[in-house]
Amino acid sequence: MPESALAMHAAQLHIDEAMVRRLVFEQFPQWRDAAIRHVATDGTVNAIYRIGTDFAARFPLRSGDPADVARELARESSAMLDLAVCCPFPTPAVVAMGVPGHGYPLPWSVQTWLPGEVATPGGLAESRWFAKDLVTLLRALRAAETGGRRFTGGGRGGRLPDADEWMNVCFRESEGLLPVGRLRALWTVFRDLPAAGPDVMSHQDLIPANLLVTGENLVGVLDCGGFGPADPALDLVAAWHMLDIDARATFRGELECGDVEWRRGAAWAFVQAMGLDWYYRESNPGMSALGRSTLGRILDDPEISALDTR
Template sequence: MAMHVDELHLEDALVQRLIVEQFPEWRHEPIRRVVSNGTVNAIYRIGSDLTARFPLRDVDPADVAAELAREAEAMRELGACCPFPTPVHVATGAPGHGYPLPWSVQTWLDGDVATPDGLAGSKRFARDLASLLKAFRVADTRGRGFPGAGRGGRLQDSDEWMEVCFRESEGLLPVDRLRALWSGFRSLPPAADLVMSHRDLIPANVLVDRERLVGVLDGGDFAPADPALDLVVAWHMLDGDARATFRSELGCDDVEWRRGAAWAFQQAMGLPWYYRESNPGMSALGRGTLARILSDPVVA
């Protein structure tokens, strides 16, 4: 089932043809699709060291080309300051054989994709996540401001989207309680300063091995943002005691901590209803994150 009304359909044979024709040096490598809950790209592994990412939504190819170039630069900047491995941009592929968009090739990282509950009680994992955010917070913003789109700017800019989410979630979630929570969140004071931020620290973008963080994926949006934005990991992946450890390691005050919950709330509200049928894993992530926020006495 398609996740988006403008979603492109990709056949494995087409992907193989594009990769082999444009990069014949990989023609002898096995190419296989990676099953994931991803919503932006179809992922194909090339041999043991590379991965190809094919955008799923049918948009202007020129916009995609510009986005891939911007993402490659952001990935380089993330890699320079991240204390854990991150993918490296290797090449950009061209449209062809009916597939209309540019696509990219990156290095592959070993590790298990994190889950919302797999390490939810691990204080060791919580400390690893805190060390990741500490590294981002001391990285140089080079005087840049917020990029102007997506999460990490002003909470109030999400009011219209939140109204859509509340309307679509009737009968699915406790909407009256969630509306009241958002009313408080949107009134929180903004961040005084910005820091470098991953901007999408959901479980699918975190690699683990046993109880340790071993890799960070999808860093193409690395840019200055509200310091509270990356705190979303606390509600996406940690339960009470581990979440408290994470907060203590970072030294977050009450306002920043609640703003982190607000960003997690903003992200989670769009998942249960939008992906209810097409991507149950993402829908479940949203439900779980909202449940953690609603049960947290500090923020709810």
């Protein structure tokens, strides 16, 4: 990680500009004259370094087996290509794969750099134009064929009750930080929501940091390596992470979400947000603040708050 950053994870890998410069210049001499600089983001998976103006190197932050990481990078690259085919907005493309060296122990990747400003939880919270762009994105992703595949991961996108153990950890760690009693009560309702329908193709992580905007328009979609089949409600987290109530109503109406699907979208946003505030409070204030703002939207929403059965 950059020398000035506080580690977000146990066994987080060290990475800095000098190390990146040596790796890039040695393995990709075509970029020997390019400026290398760290890009500060709220991301939690990769350290990002610009290579000149057109590319970015991405270095996994968590320690792992190099062979496993290489396979995961290859899988992500394939998923990115699949998403690019159906996405109506620009997406990055992998242009090179790096190998370990100079003290960095894992494979890494180089992708194209997209212009635009990173979205924020509140910047376009009242924008109906942005809400409609999000609908355009979701419709296009959902229209892609699953090829008969279904969600097989262990995280968000499958069965809500599978998150019970993690939710209990989050409730315990959030005592004194959040209204845990009310949040526990809401989870007892969320976890029992019925399925919203068959799996559809999904980005699977539509947080603000993974979307680029210009003015009130969506202009790019990042971190596309998770593209795959999942609960049709999963990508609805975007509405809870970035839209206030009126813009959410526009989003819901344009997408024609039924009650179950809409509530499951809130449930997946809840699962994601519960793990952000306490876990990243010291090491990544931006992600911690995202967790609080998303939970605030959920708790303040009249329809969702009415589900609290205490």
